[in-house]
Amino acid sequence: MAIRIYNTLTRKKEPLETLTPNVVTMYVCGPTVYNKAHIGHAMSALVFDILRRYMAYRGYEVQLAMNYTDVDDKIIQRANEMQVDPFALAEGYIEDYRKNLADLNIEPATYNPRASHEIEQIIDMVQTLIDKGMAYPMDGDVYYRVRKKADYGKLSGRNLDDMRAGVRKDADDRKEDPLDFALWKSAKPGEPAWESPWGKGRPGWHIECSAMNQHYFGTTIDIHGGGNDLIFPHHENEIAQSESYSGEPFARYWVHNGMLQLRGEKMSKSLGNIISIDEFLQLHSADSFRYLVLNSAYRNPIVFSPDVIEQAEKALDRLKSGLRPALPGVHGASDEVLQALEAQRVATKDGFITCMDDDFNSAGALGHLFELVRLINHSRDQNASEEQLKPAQDQLRELLQVFGLMMAEEAADQGGQSADPFIQMLIDLRLELRKQRTGRWFGARPAESTGRDFGRFREVLLALGIDSDEKNGLPAVMRHLKF
């Protein structure tokens, strides 16, 4: 039995066959660091974290590269607006993102390349593409010659003639074809720039990923991932560049996650419907977001709303209930009960693997986990002892860990009655304030509407002398609270 993965390139599920047995090389497009990351970024990062953890569970050594685009028009623009150095700006957001990923329990990538560290490789690739006639310099810029690649469009299912009609009117007429894209951009005075055979400049967006792949993994990688909004033009262009450069296939499997939506729309700056990861984590647990991702197919969109998060939190409580200890003073369950529990343990593990092997069907796999939870709880109810519960609970914990849910590591709730009275009071207060919250807390003006009740809660904390400095995250006491 092998893992089957949906490959955007072939539009089919295919068995995972890696270049090197038991090793997966995977590259995932990371963020352009010109702003705080939002929960759409989190969804993508979570999807690939789940894939990665599962492949590791199935015995693969996963080598993951996730890049930071730290040289980019938007970064330069933002830095100019803020009167700061663009590299310092990027550095700050990289640090923020690292922390976001850690808070979300996402395992660090094996490599975190940055565009600005790959200039040598980039220049080499661009020059090679020029030498091969696949690219041409033009006034300090270098463009890729789209018409020269016979199969350009194979990933996104487009052909060049169909796209012509859609090209913007203000397209740069210096280009041979309006669809030719920049590999290298000449720099204006004051912009970050590197010396190159074509003058001072900086890399285009697409080339950096090709260069980083080449640098870390060589000509061909197993899996290339990213959001499905990157299919065109970004990934299409990566394929064009890399394959023209090496003459070899670039990535064997293209994996794309669906978009996170707010009110049924994709989150985007222009719509003003952004929730940052920080904002989310102020109100909710990392596990709740992970559950949201697990509970739907990674290729489909997720519509984010207070409802679904609330449901996720409840569902997590239920999963957690399976890890509770045996009832006090029990004498043990009947053989019948124990046999059923063991049968479910095995069925759940098998079902989990069957689902996940089928293109990472985490929602289906979750269903099997809940079935195990029910049997564990049932057995506990039937007087199963701690020892009798243990194999099933260990199994549950193992699979929760594969999913990356932090609850698996947290100590089992000791019968649900151990909370410090002071903490309990805070929990009650917090819940009360949340109930009073009215209307939608997300929306066009997140900065003003988000976490108003949380703000009031913080006032109380401050009055009690508890520091909840938002920059440094929540103080330890807050971690006990359910948000």
Add this chain to the structure above:
RNA sequence: GGCGACGUGGCCAAGUGGAUAAGGCACGGGUCUGCAAAACCCUGACCAUCGGUUCAAAUCCGAUCGUCGCCUCCA
């Protein structure tokens, strides 16, 4: 306009040709005998609409309606 995805019980969501359509949340009933919570047990859908293929369709094909994404920076 071009390319693509999706539409399953009140909500979220698996299942993509065949035996009773997973699971979670919410609701209702019960174990419960002060109340409440937890846990346990029980309870609900013929799968957007129409037509077709087939011995057999939520699952394949076509049309219609609806939602969303990409085609410009985007996870």
